[in-house]
Amino acid sequence: MADDLSRLCVHTITTRPWSVEEAVDQYAAAGIKGITVWRQWLEGRDANEVGERIRSAGLTMVSLCRGGFFPASDLTARRAAIDDNLRAIDEAAAIGAPLIVLVCGASPDVPLSEARKQIQAGIEAVLPYAAANGVKLAIEPLHPMYADSRSAINTLKQANDMCMAIGSSLIGVTVDVYHLWWDPDLAFEIARCGANGLLFSFHICDWLTPTADLLNGRGLMGEGCIPIPQIRGWVEDAGYSGFNEVEIFSDRHWARDQHEFIHDIINAYQEHS
Amino acid sequence: MADDLSRLCVHTITTRPWSVEEAVDQYAAAGIKGITVWRQWLEGRDANEVGERIRSAGLTMVSLCRGGFFPASDLTARRAAIDDNLRAIDEAAAIGAPLIVLVCGASPDVPLSEARKQIQAGIEAVLPYAAANGVKLAIEPLHPMYADSRSAINTLKQANDMCMAIGSSLIGVTVDVYHLWWDPDLAFEIARCGANGLLFSFHICDWLTPTADLLNGRGLMGEGCIPIPQIRGWVEDAGYSGFNEVEIFSDRHWARDQHEFIHDIINAYQEHS
Numbered sequence: 259m260a261d262d263l264s265r266l267c268v269h270t271i272t273t274r275p276w277s278v279e280e281a282v283d284q285y286a287a288a289g290i291k292g293i294t295v296w297r298q299w300l301e302g303r304d305a306n307e308v309g310e311r312i313r314s315a316g317l318t319m320v321s322l323c324r325g326g327f328f329p330a331s332d333l334t335a336r337r338a339a340i341d342d343n344l345r346a347i348d349e350a351a352a353i354g355a356p357l358i359v360l361v362c363g364a365s366p367d368v369p370l371s372e373a374r375k376q377i378q379a380g381i382e383a384v385l386p387y388a389a390a391n392g393v394k395l396a397i398e399p400l401h402p403m404y405a406d407s408r409s410a411i412n413t414l415k416q417a418n419d420m421c422m423a424i425g426s427s428l429i430g431v432t433v434d435v436y437h438l439w440w441d442p443d444l445a446f447e448i449a450r451c452g453a454n455g456l457l458f459s460f461h462i463c464d465w466l467t468p469t470a471d472l473l474n475g476r477g478l479m480g481e482g483c484i485p486i487p488q489i490r491g492w493v494e495d496a497g498y499s500g501f502n503e504v505e506i507f508s509d510r511h512w513a514r515d516q517h518e519f520i521h522d523i524i525n526a527y528q529e530h531s
Numbered sequence: 532m533a534d535d536l537s538r539l540c541v542h543t544i545t546t547r548p549w550s551v552e553e554a555v556d557q558y559a560a561a562g563i564k565g566i567t568v569w570r571q572w573l574e575g576r577d578a579n580e581v582g583e584r585i586r587s588a589g590l591t592m593v594s595l596c597r598g599g600f601f602p603a604s605d606l607t608a609r610r611a612a613i614d615d616n617l618r619a620i621d622e623a624a625a626i627g628a629p630l631i632v633l634v635c636g637a638s639p640d641v642p643l644s645e646a647r648k649q650i651q652a653g654i655e656a657v658l659p660y661a662a663a664n665g666v667k668l669a670i671e672p673l674h675p676m677y678a679d680s681r682s683a684i685n686t687l688k689q690a691n692d693m694c695m696a697i698g699s700s701l702i703g704v705t706v707d708v709y710h711l712w713w714d715p716d717l718a719f720e721i722a723r724c725g726a727n728g729l730l731f732s733f734h735i736c737d738w739l740t741p742t743a744d745l746l747n748g749r750g751l752m753g754e755g756c757i758p759i760p761q762i763r764g765w766v767e768d769a770g771y772s773g774f775n776e777v778e779i780f781s782d783r784h785w786a787r788d789q790h791e792f793i794h795d796i797i798n799a800y801q802e803h804s
Binding site for chain 2: 441465
């Protein structure tokens, strides 16, 4: 059980109704220690100022979500994706985020094998700029149900393999229990990820039965069937000592009073994570 | 391209509005050569008579769907599952089906590793009765999005491994493009499946973008992003020469005139499979 909050981080998308300012203030007031900011929350704002507000509130800026979405069937779109990732690096540097999480992308009109090559090429294209700005990048393997349009990287093995192929200390992996809990090789690949210094961040939530929506039907920890404490144990055995990041896409929870939801997140974190 | 219909099979659930009698008559009239019967279509009927009707219509009885659902948190439920699989074997023998497809089962309150043991134990418990009745069993690995409640076997590698562990000529695998298309190891595992004599049947449909429903949001071949001809090529290179079975769960297509749908299935089979 995660009995203290020193490693608890919440994603701004988890409390989607709140602006980044509300999120910062409310997370800090609730005793949450880390925040991961989604880029939409920076629209119309100065990322430097948001970063200052986060630090002033005593929160750790854990990561910026998200870069990626590299594959496309035409070169113009692939170049636009690289430009967008360069902007994400600018934003990460400005807000003070040490890490950008990559949802690598996929497109129904690009074969998976080709999409995977485009992802690697996209990462390699932006890595020097990330290095110059002191920002790391993490490949987040996504659940296979997103292989058509969100990510062609669908297992931790694939993410580990791609990091090894790229071979830079700036590229690693985000392990998210929602995407990976079903994988029979998960324990092995988490150990391999840690042993190679690739385990950059860790996301938690739960899988509901039934899952009514492929995107926004996630559960709070303890509401579903993912063995979160077991997976967290594997992650910690692999040497991870960073934040446990609560990332929940849930129409049901977004419709609630977000103060009550934060209260429930903290309880669920302590009892079911 | 599958330019003739000699290996085209349709599942009764694909044309859900039709009774088994309507399905048999309409499939035969349309030039379809094989049928896979779902057990719900036998309710209130004599399976022997349905089998005779199928043979009289000139259709090949390809398989019975579905057995399985072995895992449960209590022994009573696990014994009930075994009983149900024995009944499925009786039904297969009566209707003249050489094969039962297993949706192996999963339960949100049973850890996946335990569920996998229960699946293997369940298959081994019913295998002698299958042998005595001349019926084979096929493990159908299901998409990881069903790992909570439908199957703890989610990759072809797992299905192949379990067949090898059981070690009987009566247990093999059903390859379904919907469940497996995303798997980076798919070509390798299909080859391995064939090389070990485990490739018992092959199901086709398509993955839609977006997929609005986890269960009944499948597409007709060509409507989605699955490279069906490529996967069929791997399957045939692995020595498979059986039926290509069209299994589509689709609220959208079920709401249509089923004669028109059958017409579209045949066109899609010839153009996109």
